[in-house]
Amino acid sequence: MTLEYNGKFKTDIPIDLETTIESGQTFLWNKENGTMFNNNNISNENPTYYTVRHTKEDEIIVLKLKSNNNYLFWESTYKNGRNQIKSFLQLDKNIGEIQSELINKDTNGIIEKSINSFPGLRIINEPLFPTLISFICSTQMRVERIHNMINNLSKSFGSCITIDEKQYYAFPTPSELSIATEDELRDLKLGYRASYVSKTVNNINNNTIPLQVPNDVTEARKYLEKYTGVGPKVADCVLLYGLGFTSVVPVDTWIERAAETYYPNHLKKNRDDTARSLESLFGTYAGFAQAYLFHYMRTENQL
DNA sequence: AGCCAGGCAAGTG
DNA sequence: CACTTGCATGGC
Numbered sequence: 074m075t076l077e078y079n080g081k082f083k084t085d086i087p088i089d090l091e092t093t094i095e096s097g098q099t100f101l102w103n104k105e106n107g108t109m110f111n112n113n114n115i116s117n118e119n120p121t122y123y124t125v126r127h128t129k130e131d132e133i134i135v136l137k138l139k140s141n142n143n144y145l146f147w148e149s150t151y152k153n154g155r156n157q158i159k160s161f162l163q164l165d166k167n168i169g170e171i172q173s174e175l176i177n178k179d180t181n182g183i184i185e186k187s188i189n190s191f192p193g194l195r196i197i198n199e200p201l202f203p204t205l206i207s208f209i210c211s212t213q214m215r216v217e218r219i220h221n222m223i224n225n226l227s228k229s230f231g232s233c234i235t236i237d238e239k240q241y242y243a244f245p246t247p248s249e250l251s252i253a254t255e256d257e258l259r260d261l262k263l264g265y266r267a268s269y270v271s272k273t274v275n276n277i278n279n280n281t282i283p284l285q286v287p288n289d290v291t292e293a294r295k296y297l298e299k300y301t302g303v304g305p306k307v308a309d310c311v312l313l314y315g316l317g318f319t320s321v322v323p324v325d326t327w328i329e330r331a332a333e334t335y336y337p338n339h340l341k342k343n344r345d346d347t348a349r350s351l352e353s354l355f356g357t358y359a360g361f362a363q364a365y366l367f368h369y370m371r372t373e374n375q376l
Numbered sequence: 377a378g379c380c381a382g383g384c385a386a387g388t389g
Numbered sequence: 390c391a392c393t394t395g396c397a398t399g400g401c
Contacts, residue, residue: 097382212383218399219382264397269384304384325382342391344383367382 076148089193097216100223110217125243187369203244204315209302225261269302305345313360324348
């Protein structure tokens with residue numbers, strides 16, 4: 074295969090690919106020529122990121138991305154790569170408008186500070202199944218190590234495509250993952266999450282809980298929570314990053330900490346209630362506010 | 377050494 | 390319903 078298709082997007086606000094891809098929204102991309110999650114990056118050059126995925130026609134394709142100021146350059150083995158990128162970064166949305174809306178709705182300026190720190194952070198939208206498994210793996214785990222687990226799963230069970238003698242692995246489909254035993258998953262460093270993944274994959278493959286999620290956000294959340302390993306927080310991440318429910322605010326330790334400091338009125342007894350309360354504050358794009366705040370909190374604490 | 381990381385399931389009262 | 394406990398693993 075070759076990367077025969079390419080093009081570029083122009084954006085009003087330069088896209089910060091590094092922050093967008095390495096801030097824990099997705100674990101499905103890799104950096105070419107370099108390690109990710111490494112703060113002291115010596116190279117000044119903008120990194121190229123790649124991902125591998127299945128199209129609806131079950132074709133294995135590679136997408137590559139690189140940003141330079143107001144331009145975003147893409148390459149792909151797939152002629153419709155442009156739309157894949159557009160969907161991934163939600164380029165059809167007016168991010169500048171969303172940012173000002175969130176700043177206006179905020180009560181104390183911390184969202185403005187977060188957005189000003191990372192104006193090029195985009196909120197992404199990824200395929201459902203890989204996102205579901207990624208966030209099941211995410212519990213009690215640092216972002217970098219979740220990424221390692223997802224890479225391990227892809228290399229062990231995913232389909233491969235070769236470009237210029239280099240092998241690229243897609244995240245496995247439910248049927249590809251069905252052959253993984255729980256012990257094999259533990260060997261890939263999933264820890265106690267191995268049984269969650271194993272049970273969820275079985276429930277999808279034998280149609281006990283098919284991957285057909287309701288359109289209503291509350292119903293969708295309830296539905297996702299039927300999968301083993303999916304509680305309120307993981308469900309919210311899947312809703313936001315895998316299904317495009319932009320209003321959803323996943324509350325983890327970082328966001329709860331932020332709520333204690335900046336939104337005491339919205340801090341409830343449990344994280345689920347805190348989540349719903351923050352959603353009512355920020356509205357349609359509350360999930361975007363969460364993403365900026367999450368990244369701000371993590372970097373403020375030198376992670 | 378102990379604490380923590382994008383929490384959850386299962387058990388108890 | 391609300392609250393507690395065990396769970397894998399690696400980095401600091």
